[in-house]
Amino acid sequence: MSKTKAPQAKRGPLHFIGIVLALVILFAYFALPFVHQPERGASTVAVVTESKKANELKLFKTGVELIPLAALGVLLLGMWNVASPAASRPISLLMSVAGLLAIVFYINFFRATPFGSPDDWVQGAILGSLGSAFWIMLAAGLLCVAQIAIPRSASAGRYRLTKIFGNQESVILFGLLLLIFFIGIANPRYLQERNISDILQGNAYIAVAALGMTMVIVTGNIDISVGSLVGLLAVISGRLVVAGAPSPLAWLAPLFVGAAIGAFIGFLVAYLRIPSIVVTLGMLSIIKGVLIIWTAGERVTDMPADYYLSQTRPLGIPMPIIIMVVLTIVVVLWMRYSATGRAFYALGGNAEAARLSGLSQKRLLMTVFTLNGIFVGIASVMYSTQFQIIQVTPPPALELSIITASVVGGVSILGGTGTAIGSTLATLLLNFIRSAMIFINVSPFWLKAVQGLLILATVLADLIRRRRQRV
Amino acid sequence: MDTSLTAPRNPTASEKLRRLLISQEGVLFLIMLVSVLVLATRTDKFLTLDNLLQQGRFMAEIGLIAIPMTYIIITGGIDLSVGSILGLTAIVLGWTWQELGFPLELAILTGILSGTLAGFVNGLFIVRVGVPPLIMTLATLALYRGLAEGISEARSARGYPEWFFELGQGELLGIPTQLWLLIVAVLVFGVVLARMRLGRALYAIGNNETGARFSGLTVNRHLLFIYTFSGFMSAIAGYIFVSRVSTTRSDMGTGVELDVIAAVVLGGTSIFGGTGSIPGTIIGVVLIQLLKNGLALSGVTSDATIVVIGSVLIFAILVNNYIQSRSEE
Numbered sequence: 131m132s133k134t135k136a137p138q139a140k141r142g143p144l145h146f147i148g149i150v151l152a153l154v155i156l157f158a159y160f161a162l163p164f165v166h167q168p169e170r171g172a173s174t175v176a177v178v179t180e181s182k183k184a185n186e187l188k189l190f191k192t193g194v195e196l197i198p199l200a201a202l203g204v205l206l207l208g209m210w211n212v213a214s215p216a217a218s219r220p221i222s223l224l225m226s227v228a229g230l231l232a233i234v235f236y237i238n239f240f241r242a243t244p245f246g247s248p249d250d251w252v253q254g255a256i257l258g259s260l261g262s263a264f265w266i267m268l269a270a271g272l273l274c275v276a277q278i279a280i281p282r283s284a285s286a287g288r289y290r291l292t293k294i295f296g297n298q299e300s301v302i303l304f305g306l307l308l309l310i311f312f313i314g315i316a317n318p319r320y321l322q323e324r325n326i327s328d329i330l331q332g333n334a335y336i337a338v339a340a341l342g343m344t345m346v347i348v349t350g351n352i353d354i355s356v357g358s359l360v361g362l363l364a365v366i367s368g369r370l371v372v373a374g375a376p377s378p379l380a381w382l383a384p385l386f387v388g389a390a391i392g393a394f395i396g397f398l399v400a401y402l403r404i405p406s407i408v409v410t411l412g413m414l415s416i417i418k419g420v421l422i423i424w425t426a427g428e429r430v431t432d433m434p435a436d437y438y439l440s441q442t443r444p445l446g447i448p449m450p451i452i453i454m455v456v457l458t459i460v461v462v463l464w465m466r467y468s469a470t471g472r473a474f475y476a477l478g479g480n481a482e483a484a485r486l487s488g489l490s491q492k493r494l495l496m497t498v499f500t501l502n503g504i505f506v507g508i509a510s511v512m513y514s515t516q517f518q519i520i521q522v523t524p525p526p527a528l529e530l531s532i533i534t535a536s537v538v539g540g541v542s543i544l545g546g547t548g549t550a551i552g553s554t555l556a557t558l559l560l561n562f563i564r565s566a567m568i569f570i571n572v573s574p575f576w577l578k579a580v581q582g583l584l585i586l587a588t589v590l591a592d593l594i595r596r597r598r599q600r601v
Numbered sequence: 602m603d604t605s606l607t608a609p610r611n612p613t614a615s616e617k618l619r620r621l622l623i624s625q626e627g628v629l630f631l632i633m634l635v636s637v638l639v640l641a642t643r644t645d646k647f648l649t650l651d652n653l654l655q656q657g658r659f660m661a662e663i664g665l666i667a668i669p670m671t672y673i674i675i676t677g678g679i680d681l682s683v684g685s686i687l688g689l690t691a692i693v694l695g696w697t698w699q700e701l702g703f704p705l706e707l708a709i710l711t712g713i714l715s716g717t718l719a720g721f722v723n724g725l726f727i728v729r730v731g732v733p734p735l736i737m738t739l740a741t742l743a744l745y746r747g748l749a750e751g752i753s754e755a756r757s758a759r760g761y762p763e764w765f766f767e768l769g770q771g772e773l774l775g776i777p778t779q780l781w782l783l784i785v786a787v788l789v790f791g792v793v794l795a796r797m798r799l800g801r802a803l804y805a806i807g808n809n810e811t812g813a814r815f816s817g818l819t820v821n822r823h824l825l826f827i828y829t830f831s832g833f834m835s836a837i838a839g840y841i842f843v844s845r846v847s848t849t850r851s852d853m854g855t856g857v858e859l860d861v862i863a864a865v866v867l868g869g870t871s872i873f874g875g876t877g878s879i880p881g882t883i884i885g886v887v888l889i890q891l892l893k894n895g896l897a898l899s900g901v902t903s904d905a906t907i908v909v910i911g912s913v914l915i916f917a918i919l920v921n922n923y924i925q926s927r928s929e930e
Contacts, residue, residue: 354859405872406916411863417913422904526855530739537736576751582744586726589736 133348172419218386299552302539306559313566321570327448328567330558331440334450335360335512336528337557340535342459342505344553347486347536348465348476351406355413357528359506362421363388364514365522368430377437383516385507392503393423393496400495414529421522430520439515454554461550472500535560538585560585614806625883626869628921632913640895647895654777658845660890661779662687662838662854664883665893667868668790669831671882674865676806676824677874678734682723682824683835683861685745687854690716690839692749695758695849705765713836719745720832724825734828742858749851758849769844780842786834791879803827807874864889867914869921888913 246307314321339356347352371380391413398409442449464472476484477494485491514520526533538560539552560581567577623689641648673680697703703711714866723741724734740818771778802823805813814820835854842850868885870877889910896906 188792398915398919402919403922404915406861407872409915410865411859411866411909412915413912414859415863415907419908419911421905423902423908496617520670530742534739534743537739576747578743579747579751582740582742582747585740585743586737589732589740590730 147375160185178490201376214355237435299549299555302555302559303550306343306555308564309562311571320566325565328500329561331448331450333557334454335509336531336535337454337554338457338512339509341457341550342502342552342556343532343536344539344548344550345465345474345498346502347547348478349474349494350481352533353395353406353502354529354533355409355410355417356506357524358393358414358417358421359388360510360513361522361524362417362522362529363507365421365511367511367526368433368520371433372430373583375439377434380437381439381511384510385504388507388510389500390503392499396496396499399499400492425522427522428521431518435516440512441515450588453508453512458550458554465550470497534585538589606610626878628924629869629881629884629888629917631865633772633884633891633918636888637891640891640899643899647898652894656890657780658777658892660886661783662842663857663860663864664783664837664886665786665834666857667864667882667886668786668879669834669862670829670865671870671877672794672803672827672871673831674870675874675877677805677810678727679738680723680734680737680828680831682719682745683740683831684837684854685742685749685858686832687715687717687839687857688749688851689719689745690836691843691849691853692753692851694840694843696752699758705762709840713833713840714838716836717829717833720835721829723832724828727828728821728825743823753850753851759847761847764789766844766847769841782828787879787883794879799823804875863914867917
């Protein structure tokens with residue numbers, strides 16, 4: 131930590147914006163329950179049942195919100211000072227920690243306060259934690275916006291902020307928070323635990339598949355056969371367990387088959403030097419054809435009760451969310467710190483330089499495609515254990531969703547850049563958007579158009595950001 | 602492929618033949634001949650003039666889109682939105698005619714114009730803003746399909762007058778109308794690519810974009826043109842599609858982009874840019890269509906057919922890679 135004497139804090143536009151933002155938050159926070167009376171909410175799309183209605187706005191009615199608000203203020207000030215050039219770092223960190231602690235306390239306060247029946251108690255705890263999580267995320271999002279307001283001259287604060295927030299991942303995170311914020315104001319039901327958990331659970335498998343895709347794209351390749359591969363592996367898993375294999379075996383089999391198919395693709399790309407887009411275009415047809423011939427279009431049903439991995443909730447958290455989060459963290463760390471992970475970036479950034487530095491391109495390509503196969507295998511198990519039946523046709527254009535997630539998440543299609551966290555965030559963003567459309571009453575026919583526009587907006591935001599950083 | 606650049610002296614006839622045989626087009630043509638012969642022995646319904654002409658009808662849409670796709674891939678780009686542009690054109694055509702009450706001629710024109718505009722937008726963002734083609738067209742793949750769905754709200758338009766079907770279902774001198782269109786387009790744009798400045802410039806861009814820029818080529822204008830051209834041809838294909846199937850739906854042309862890219866790549870155009878030709882692409886289109894049809898006629902299910910096509914795609918590139926690497930030695 132360099133102790134360069136920063137210029138005396140100028141209470142300039144920066145500070146002013148900070149105050150305005152805080153006031154906006156305050157206003158939004160208190161205006162929320164009045165803007166949206168339950169009667170008005172009823173006119174929007176009814177997604178939740180009547181019985182849940184009574185609970186939905188409890189978060190804003192209890193009056194306890196003053197505690198998280200104060201905590202939020204402290205936290206925000208603390209984080210703000212970390213970023214601002216003139217701050218004393220220890221004090222700022224202390225403030226941040228204090229703010230966080232207060233918020234955790236607030237959550238626990240809700241947990242410990244019975245509302246009457248145990249059902250209400252749980253509901254209150256969920257709403258409480260959800261509410262504070264929302265504001266914490268919003269604060270982080272606002273910090274992201276703040277970087278835009280910071281003058282272009284390379285102040286220490288700007289440098290530090292750019293370093294932390296000036297990347298595609300933050301842009302996406304910010305987009306996500308902005309979306310949640312505005313849709314949440316328009317229709318508070320959007321923020322309900324059930325809706326958010328549905329979005330997360332239902333699409334976690336896409337995020338996992340996108341992790342493998344991210345690695346492939348980082349090396350400068352692509353795999354467009356993943357959609358049909360998910361379908362094939364899901365059916366393999368389902369048929370195995372129906373045929374009497376124990377569930378753990380049925381969960382593991384797709385991983386091995388996926389690895390084998392991935393290795394085959396890797397072999398064609400690495401040793402026979404066929405461009406990956408061509409190989410996987412061919413594999414897309416082959417796998418799809420094999421799948422339909424083999425199953426004759428019959429879906430798989432009657433799996434034993436212990437097969438539904440995705441429906442389990444260890445520690446009360448749905449399994450798909452756990453898998454998604456854990457794998458994302460593992461992949462981020464692995465790609466960042468392991469020799470092979472770094473080699474992927476090297477290969478994608480400059481294949482010739484990578485070769486000259488003694489990296490074996492062939493082995494790396496084999497590795498990355500095999501790994502991708504394994505991730506597709508995991509994704510297919512998450513997909514196949516999700517519902518009571520396994521459709522033989524995976525969601526149409528699944529490969530496009532997966533590639534879109536990776537690309538929007540900041541993976542340059544030319545290879546060499548991108549992280550796993552970005553692809554997971556992008557998966558979430560795309561699906562939160564999809565769900566948001568329903569909650570703000572956009573005709574479902576326009577869903578895809580809006581989604582396309584938003585992909586475009588994300589990419590443009592990224593391009594503009596990169597240009598500004600180059601200055 | 603233009604060999605005159607690499608061979609200063611006049612090659613002898615046998616050398617010429619050898620060059621032709623080991624070129625991607627030559628190899629592919631042989632594969633096509635072999636598969637036609639094999640298929641012809643499997644069923645006597647395959648190698649008849651009627652059947653082949655009928656196949657020409659189905660081929661026209663893919664073929665028309667494959668021409669600009671070849672141009673684009675030669676420059677090192679890609680256009681994934683062609684299927685969506687096809688769908689958008691079809692919907693605009695049907696919607697302006699049925700809902701807005703345009704005369705059908707004007708509706709066709711509006712449809713084709715909107716498809717062209719869609720391609721132009723792709724090009725504009727790629728050239729002016731610098732969005733990579735794959736990402737741009739991935740976004741517009743969703744966007745244009747979404748517009749088609751939004752405008753049509755899943756309603757289909759039908760009940761077109763008789764003359765409208767002429768292009769998609771009619772015949773001219775015994776040959777399907779759209780096949781004439783395809784033949785003319787192939788001849789014109791094949792010559793443009795192989796012999797004219799515009800075409801040669803595309804190769805230059807694909808081989809070394811920076812180099813092309815410094816050589817004074819108007820790279821941006823060329824790129825903008827080919828993406829607009831791609832939109833225009835997809836729009837024409839959309840019009841033919843509607844005319845052929847007599848109805849308009851918003852999901853028309855879903856997945857066409859993969860068929861087209863498969864045909865182009867099969868035809869020897871390198872996905873990295875810099876090489877490729879229209880004859881190769883057309884052989885690719887024909888080969889895929891004949892395989893689909895021949896296998897179906899010999900009693901193979903359509904699902905097994907796509908397995909065969911996928912294998913042929915990989916196999917053809919494999920054989921070609923092998924031959925090219927041998928001939929380089």
